[in-house]
Amino acid sequence: MKRITELTLVAMASLASQVVALAADAPPLKVIAVQGAGLSQTENSLDAVVEAVRQTTLSTQVAGAVVALHVKAGDRVKAGQALLRIDARAAQQNVIGASAQVEAAQANLAVASKELERQKQLLQKEYISQAAFDRAQAQWDAARAQVKALQANNQAAQTQSGFFVLNAPYAGVVSDVPVTLGDMALPGKPLITVYDPSALRVTAAVPQALLATAHAQPKAVRYELPGMAGYSTPQLPPQIQVLPAVDPVTHTGQIRLSLPAGIEGLAPGMFARVWLPGVAVGKSGAERLYLPATAIVRRAEMTGVYVVDAQGKPSLRQLRLGQTSGDRVEVLSGLRQGDKVAAEPQLAGAVR
Secondary structure, three states: OHHHHHHHHHHHHHHHHHHHHHHHHOOOOOEEEOOEOOOEEEEEEEEEEEEEOOEEEEOEOOOEEEEEEOOOOOOEEOOOOEEEEEOOHHHHHHHHHHHHHHHHHHHHHHHHHHHHHHHHHHHHOOOOOHHHHHHHHHHHHHHHHHHHHHHHHHHHHHHHHHHHEEEOOOOEEEEEOOOOOOOEEOEOOOOEEEEOOOOEEEEEEEEHHHHHHHHHOHHHOEEEOOOOOOOOOOEOOOOEEEEEEEOOOOOEEEEEEEOOOOOOOOOOOOEEEEEEEEEEEOOOOOOOEEEEHHHOEEEOOEEEEEEEOOOOOEEEEEOEEEEEEOOEEEEEEOOOOOOEEEOOHHHHHHHO
16 A cells, blocks of 8 residues: 555656646747837717618508508518508498499480480581580580599599508518507508618717818728627728708717628617727827737636736736727726736636
8 A cells, every 4th residue: 555655646746747847848928018009099989879771650641440460570571562451441432432423424424425416417407506516515525524523533532442551662671560450540640660671870970079070081980889799899881971961959960871781680779889080199198008809818797818927927907998990909997008918818827
């Protein structure tokens, strides 16, 4: 038993010496000296909202009860698809009545036409006076005018019957259906809201003092969609539009940044952020600190870096980060100029 214990101790000592040797042979940590930017461009962050370029709130031009509801919020619809139907029984009866009146008027016109032809023949033989023929002509003209008027009324009734069915104006997504079966639909009352998901934009209210920079440096304007994978850092928009009007109450103008199509999970009303260029800050101002994004460590709710001391020992330090510019991240607090940060956080964690 004593012999086995001695062999075990020898094996452990040998393993420990090998670990020490491996640690001694490990390459030194690559460090990055934190330096402030000698001249940087400040940026202004503005709260924004995602909007649909095409969004339509559908309502009816006639009154009636909702008798069929074919869609619900979140459904995708095609152009021309029937979305909702209103009770149209009274309108259908009006169409039937108008059609019957047209048929009656056409019968009267046929009688007037035959009478006019007879009166014309009698006038040629001088059996009647010109006044009698003129009366027959007037009766025929009146019958023809009545047919035209009733035909117009019939077409109007048929057109009105089409108002009882709401169709999708374009292919899109139903975002809101504030009515249910049996509700009373009235002219102007919102029934269904549809938007086109292929054309979205970010809209922000810009203070008057920043409108000039948005006009002068459109390529420096960027947007951010917090929580959206791939868009949680500032992005360049495909197109920028600055509206030429300023609100006289808030003294703000509106800027619109178009979004690329196909962003999964994006919907109108979501929060966004717009970054506008500001003034340049030199050595006389507060210098801004930046680090490569690869040096940042993210663990659950903690964000930090490994700071290397004078003995070369790394220690994890929590940071508060700002915006991302390319492959660099701004450090708002947690580091000072001159601090040394491990460039490879995984290796620094293993050494620690």
